[in-house]
Amino acid sequence: MIVRDFHEAKKTDRRVAAGNWESVRLLLKDDNMGFSFHITTIKAGSESQFHYKHHFESVYCVSGDGSITDLATGETHEIRPGVMYALDKHDKHILRGGKEDMILACVFNPPVTGNEVHREDGSYAPESEAV
Ligand code: 9YT
Numbered sequence: 271m272i273v274r275d276f277h278e279a280k281k282t283d284r285r286v287a288a289g290n291w292e293s294v295r296l297l298l299k300d301d302n303m304g305f306s307f308h309i310t311t312i313k314a315g316s317e318s319q320f321h322y323k324h325h326f327e328s329v330y331c332v333s334g335d336g337s338i339t340d341l342a343t344g345e346t347h348e349i350r351p352g353v354m355y356a357l358d359k360h361d362k363h364i365l366r367g368g369k370e371d372m373i374l375a376c377v378f379n380p381p382v383t384g385n386e387v388h389r390e391d392g393s394y395a396p397e398s399e400a401v
Contacts, residue, residue, distance in 0.1 A: 276296065290318045291313065293376075298381060299381040305380075307375070308375070309375055310375075310376050314367045314368060315367055317365075320365060321362040326356070327377065330354045331374055333351055334371050335370055336365065336366050336367045342361060
């Protein structure tokens with residue numbers, strides 16, 4: 271069994287931060303679960319484009335508010351606690367923080383290794399290309 275405390279994990283290199291977001295990786299590839307599990311905070315008022323071309327991701331909003339725009343359709347969906355979205359088509363999207371920071375629980379398949387960097391196009395490289 272693996273038991274980890276977010277409040278401890280965020281003091282370690284499991285926490286990664288970029289301009290508009292930070293993320294604590296509670297499970298990574300080397301935990302051998304077949305997925306990774308992250309608690310991601312999207313800053314209030316921020317806007318970021320992501321495109322996980324090589325991963326599926328599902329996301330559940332724990333607190334805060336924001337929105338997601340599907341760049342294939344132009345459709346925007348409000349995100350609030352209780353809402354889940356799943357990027358089942360590797361959907362290119364814009365994620366926005368709302369009035370408050372948005373706290374999201376995220377699962378990636380295949381699992382993130384922890385060494386990926388967001389590339390210019392908003393993707394993470396497949397593991398074979400990871401730095
Ligand atoms: C909301 C979202 O896409 N989270 C992704 C996880 C985060 N970018 C990370 O841990 O790298």
